[in-house]
Amino acid sequence: MNMKNSSSPLHGYEDSWRTDLGGSISGERVVVRGRNLFTDIKDYPWFKLLLFMITGREFNDDELQMLDSLWALTISYPDPRVWNNRVSALAGTARTTASLGVGAACAVSEAKIYGGQANLAAIDFILDCKSQVNEGVALEEIIKKELKVNRAIYGFGRPVVKGDERIPPIENLMKQLGFDNGEHVKLAYQVEDILKNGRLRMQMNITGLAAAIGADMGFSPYDYYLVSANGFNAGTTACYLDARSKMAGALFPLKCERVKYEGAVKRTWKEI
Amino acid sequence: MSEDKANLEKEFIHSKIWNEEPEEDNPFVAAQCFCAGYDVYNEILTRASWAEYLYLLFKLDQPEKWQATLLEKIAIAVANPGIRSHTVRAAMCAGVGGSSNASALMAALSVGAGKLEGAHDVFLMMSWWNECGEDIDKWKSHITSPPQPHRTEVWGEIEHTPGFDPNGVSCATPVKQTLKEFVKHSEGSKLKWLLKHRDELESITQIPLAMSGVIATALIDLEINPDQGEMLFLLLRLPGAAAHALEQKKHGWRKYPFFGTALKIENDPGE
Numbered sequence A: 001m002n003m004k005n006s007s008s009p010l011h012g013y014e015d016s017w018r019t020d021l022g023g024s025i026s027g028e029r030v031v032v033r034g035r036n037l038f039t040d041i042k043d044y045p046w047f048k049l050l051l052f053m054i055t056g057r058e059f060n061d062d063e064l065q066m067l068d069s070l071w072a073l074t075i076s077y078p079d080p081r082v083w084n085n086r087v088s089a090l091a092g093t094a095r096t097t098a099s100l101g102v103g104a105a106c107a108v109s110e111a112k113i114y115g116g117q118a119n120l121a122a123i124d125f126i127l128d129c130k131s132q133v134n135e136g137v138a139l140e141e142i143i144k145k146e147l148k149v150n151r152a153i154y155g156f157g158r159p160v161v162k163g164d165e166r167i168p169p170i171e172n173l174m175k176q177l178g179f180d181n182g183e184h185v186k187l188a189y190q191v192e193d194i195l196k197n198g199r200l201r202m203q204m205n206i207t208g209l210a211a212a213i214g215a216d217m218g219f220s221p222y223d224y225y226l227v228s229a230n231g232f233n234a235g236t237t238a239c240y241l242d243a244r245s246k247m248a249g250a251l252f253p254l255k256c257e258r259v260k261y262e263g264a265v266k267r268t269w270k271e272i
Numbered sequence B: 001m002s003e004d005k006a007n008l009e010k011e012f013i014h015s016k017i018w019n020e021e022p023e024e025d026n027p028f029v030a031a032q033c034f035c036a037g038y039d040v041y042n043e044i045l046t047r048a049s050w051a052e053y054l055y056l057l058f059k060l061d062q063p064e065k066w067q068a069t070l071l072e073k074i075a076i077a078v079a080n081p082g083i084r085s086h087t088v089r090a091a092m093c094a095g096v097g098g099s100s101n102a103s104a105l106m107a108a109l110s111v112g113a114g115k116l117e118g119a120h121d122v123f124l125m126m127s128w129w130n131e132c133g134e135d136i137d138k139w140k141s142h143i144t145s146p147p148q149p150h151r152t153e154v155w156g157e158i159e160h161t162p163g164f165d166p167n168g169v170s171c172a173t174p175v176k177q178t179l180k181e182f183v184k185h186s187e188g189s190k191l192k193w194l195l196k197h198r199d200e201l202e203s204i205t206q207i208p209l210a211m212s213g214v215i216a217t218a219l220i221d222l223e224i225n226p227d228q229g230e231m232l233f234l235l236l237r238l239p240g241a242a243a244h245a246l247e248q249k250k251h252g253w254r255k256y257p258f259f260g261t262a263l264k265i266e267n268d269p270g271e
Helices: A046-055 A061-074 A085-095 A098-108 A115-134 A138-152 A167-177 A184-198 A207-218 A221-228 A233-244 B001-007 B042-049 B050-059 B065-079 B086-096 B099-114 B119-132 B135-142 B173-185 B190-205 B211-221 B228-235 B239-251
Strands: A017-019 A022-025 A031-032 A260-261 B013-015 B018-023 B027-036 B263-264
Touching: A022 B042, A022 B263, A031 A046, A046 A061, A046 A221, A061 A167, A085 A098, A085 A233, A098 A233, A098 B099, A115 A207, A115 A221, A138 A184, A138 A260, A138 B042, A167 A207, A207 A221, A221 B135, A221 B263, A260 B018, B027 B042, B027 B050, B050 B065, B065 B173, B065 B228, B086 B099, B086 B239, B099 B239, B119 B135, B119 B211, B119 B228, B135 B190, B173 B190, B173 B211, B190 B211, B211 B228, B211 B263, B228 B239
Parallel strands: A017 B263, A260 B013
Antiparallel strands: A022 A031, B018 B027
């Protein structure tokens, strides 16, 4: 049979991991993307280092402030009702460890209706939308097709409430820092105008605006997704702490009667 | 506010799986638990096997004998993917570093969730089964032009035919043994079809069938859906990860590979 591999392609990797991302030379130095961490980039704040590790780019102070504020103001609230926060709060009330609770909540934050999957899809849409517009496709057509294929447009429409209270403070900051005129941001507002006046009456939510800002900063969808993966940890940690400091088991306890059973009636187990 | 009105405004968890009747002295504690109508601690605990109960949880009906047997065989086949597998190695990293036992299983789940012989590989192959059935032409079309998602997804693009090993040279012996054994127990048709068409499929993929492919097919014979299959694969692979993490925890990091000389930094600026 004609197989692709005549021998294992793993042979060349045995005890050999070649990388230009970095590593530590024990007792001497740490290398990050070709820079010495302790000398070349020792003044980087943590967030700048995270961005440099992911993208290899050195973000300027305005970009850092914009991104930092998107994290601080829009995605990390100490509210245990939110799904990812609920996980760390449950961890606290069930008296597991902080890292287990926050780690699980971080994984759960990669959700479809918010968080990681939504962020990725939102930036993917706005970048794709821009390149289609550049090719001469009418925006109305792009939106119509997206709704037909996807039944929704990530970054537009928001579950639970209609308006998005997170947008005004971010818009103020965008004006202040000069991110209000980017090509993708302008396009996002045009998409919102069409959707607002359409049958679905959808508005842009903060995921859509943040994705447009990210697109204007030159993020690829995957890099943007990687950066946002840690963004929820402030809120999830706070929710863990809150529940951990109260009576064990006290977070949203449920009586047996709170289960609405909709399944088979009582029956007898038969030996098979 | 009257008690009735307060009750009306309460939110509920809706379920076809689970029901409970409370203890008389404590509404927060169940006196009786029912799974799909069966009394868990009175009947299932005393009469059912683990595989039967597991089947019930996902399918909401008692299995037939062959279904319980096949599910148990699946559980054995994947219980320990082996000490060198990515998922078990992730658990052992937790063990040697003295991390919590739960973190070892979280590590095993996260790594074992992947598209390379992991749970998402099983999910994808089960989805392909649902799309291609026993039609070799449809399989050929999927293999040569894999369906890709409309938008970029966190799982990334399909890099190889799900259920097959992109780094393999020929079909591994345990994979062939497992397929042969499963076929003996299944009353479904997909495992038999896979056994008959393995060579043909491998000649199209040019990579060998993997264990994940056999498991995905067995789960399809059990009429499990891809989401359920992904979950079952994740949880049934945990025993090996747990046992190996504990073993290495006892041995400690000094007896576990650190790959001290393996890292080659290609752009080291030097001192």
